[in-house]
Amino acid sequence: IAGITQAPTSQILAAGRRMTLRCTQDMRHNAMYWYRQDLGLGLRLIHYSNTAGTTGKGEVPDGYSVSRANTDDFPLTLASAVPSQTSVYFCASAPGPATSPLHFGNGTRLTVT
Amino acid sequence: QKEVEQNSGPLSVPEGAIASLNCTYSDRGSQSFFWYRQYSGKSPELIMFIYSNGDKEDGRFTAQLNKASQYVSLLIRDSQPSDSATYLCAVCGLHGSSGGSNYKLTFGKGTLLTVNP
Numbered sequence: 001i002a003g004i005t006q007a008p009t010s011q012i013l014a015a016g017r018r019m020t021l022r023c024t025q026d027m028r029h030n031a032m033y034w035y036r037q038d039l040g041l042g043l044r045l046i047h048y049s050n051t052a053g054t055t056g057k058g059e060v061p062d063g064y065s066v067s068r069a070n071t072d073d074f075p076l077t078l079a080s081a082v083p084s085q086t087s088v089y090f091c092a093s094a095p096g097p098a099t100s101p102l103h104f105g106n107g108t109r110l111t112v113t
Numbered sequence: 114q115k116e117v118e119q120n121s122g123p124l125s126v127p128e129g130a131i132a133s134l135n136c137t138y139s140d141r142g143s144q145s146f147f148w149y150r151q152y153s154g155k156s157p158e159l160i161m162f163i164y165s166n167g168d169k170e171d172g173r174f175t176a177q178l179n180k181a182s183q184y185v186s187l188l189i190r191d192s193q194p195s196d197s198a199t200y201l202c203a204v205c206g207l208h209g210s211s212g213g214s215n216y217k218l219t220f221g222k223g224t225l226l227t228v229n230p
Binding site: 033042090097101104105 | 156162201203205216217220
């Protein structure tokens with residue numbers, strides 16, 4: 001079934017540890033996005049990639065990095081996790097830039113202690 | 114800062130009624146408008162999108178766009194308990210300085226809809 005796969009589903013992480021959230025899509029979408037969703041703050045864009053080989057910063061990029069080595073994969077790395085990064089993280093993709101509707105993965109619930 | 118505003122709710126309607134969800138946006142140059150539904154603990158899923166002024170209907174859902182008033186709404190007819198969810202409005206416009214062509218999708222914080230049996 002075509003779609004977006006995120007891993008892990010949930011994770012508890014000690015502060016200061018490095019963590020990579022994985023995102024893979026099999027729809028051959030050009031654009032991919034990472035959002036975090038926090039109660040009362042809604043969905044906020046962390047990083048995006050309009051096409052393989054390019055990335056850009058979103059609204060809340062600090063403390064996060066991404067890479068886009070190929071069309072399918074868009075991992076999000078927390079170099080040194082802090083408690084404020086406790087959130088639900090959604091990966092999304094779209095055929096083109098943000099004028100196209102987004103398809104979301106199932107999310108990763110991350111708790112930093 | 115470009116903003117998308119929604120009433121957080123909760124909006125409570127009886128089963129069979131029309132639910133009206135509203136969204137305003139600040140960027141007059143916005144080009145695309147989306148409504149997503151998000152059940153508790155789940156990811157957002159696309160309900161409707163609209164690009165032009167006027168109404169767009171899909172089954173029980175109607176999206177309405179008024180660019181002059183910078184207003185987009187979602188009507189749900191014959192509301193069902195299964196419609197109970199948070200509805201997210203998202204607006205797409207150009208992002209960054211001139212010379213670039215980066216689009217940015219901005220989400221509202223969502224309206225919680227409860228449909229009572």
